[in-house]
Amino acid sequence: MERGHDYWMGKALAQAHKAELIDEVPIGCVIVQNGRVIARAHNLRETKQDPAAHAELLAIRKAARRLGSWRLLDTTLYVTLEPCLMCMGAIILARIPTVVFGCYDPKGGAAGSLYDLADDVRLNHQVELIARVREQECSGMLSAFFAELRRKRRAGKGQG
Numbered sequence: 001m002e003r004g005h006d007y008w009m010g011k012a013l014a015q016a017h018k019a020e021l022i023d024e025v026p027i028g029c030v031i032v033q034n035g036r037v038i039a040r041a042h043n044l045r046e047t048k049q050d051p052a053a054h055a056e057l058l059a060i061r062k063a064a065r066r067l068g069s070w071r072l073l074d075t076t077l078y079v080t081l082e083p084c085l086m087c088m089g090a091i092i093l094a095r096i097p098t099v100v101f102g103c104y105d106p107k108g109g110a111a112g113s114l115y116d117l118a119d120d121v122r123l124n125h126q127v128e129l130i131a132r133v134r135e136q137e138c139s140g141m142l143s144a145f146f147a148e149l150r151r152k153r154r155a156g157k158g159q160g
Contacts, residue, residue, distance in 0.1 A: 005078070005100050008032055009134045012078040012102070015042040015055065016141055022047060026141045029055035029079040031063045031072065031096075038075070039063035055079060056087035060094050071095045080138040082109035082131070088117040092125050100130040102138025 008030060015028025019042035031039040041058035045051060056079055064070050072094045080102040083091060088110040091099060104113045111118050111129050118127040 003035065005130060005133045008037075008076070008078045009080070009100065009102060009138075011037060011040065012080050013134065013137055013141070015040050016080045016138070019043045019055070020141065020145055026145050027055045027079065027081045029059040029077065031059050031075050031077050033063075033067075033072075033075045038066050052086065054084065054087050056083055057090055060090050060096075064094065073097065076100060078133075081105050081142065082111045082113055084108045085110040085115060085117070088115075088127075091127055092117060092123055095125050096127060098128045098130065100133050102133055103135045103142070104131065 011030045012028040015030065016026040017028070019028060020026035024043045024046050028042045029040065030037050039059040039062035041055045041062060043055050044053040044058065056077065059077070060072065063072050063075065075096055076098040077091060077096050078100045082101050082103065082105040083099065084105070099111065099118070101111065106113045108114060110116070112131065117123065118129045120126070
C-alpha cells in the first residue's frame with residue numbers, strides 16, 4: 001500500500017509533539033526511503049544547547065549513519081516547518097531529492113520564503129519541494145507553542 005504525504009507528515013508531527021513535551025520548539029522531521037522511515041528527529045537546540053540541533057540535521061545524520069553513506073539518494077524528507085538556510089544547505093549536500101514541509105517560515109525559510117535554495121541552478125543539486133502538507137496542523141502547533149511561551153514570560157514578569 002502506497003502511503004501519501006499526509007501520512008508521513010503525521011509521523012513528522014508526532015516528532016514535533018515530542019519536542020513540545022520537552023519545551024523545545026515543536027518541529028519534527030522524518031526521512032523516508034522505499035516506504036519506510038529510516039530516520040526521525042525533533043528539535044533539540046535547548047536540550048543540547050546546540051544551535052545546529054535542528055530536526056532536519058539530526059535526522060539527516062541518523063539517516064546517513066543508517067545507510068552508511070552521506071548521499072541520501074532516493075529519500076524524501078518530511079518536516080513540519082520550511083527548512084532554514086542551514087538545513088537546506090545540508091539537504092542539498094546530502095543529495096536529498098524531495099522535501100515535503102508543512103508550513104512556510106516567513107522569518108527564516110530557505111525553501112521559498114526568504115530564500116529559495118531548492119532550485120538554484122548554480123548549485124550542484126536541486127530539490128523538489130512540496131509545501132503546505134497538513135499546513136494548519138503544523139502552523140497551529142507552532143502558534144500555540146509560542147503563544148504559551150509568551151504567556152509564561154508575561155506571568156513570570158509579574159512575579160518579580
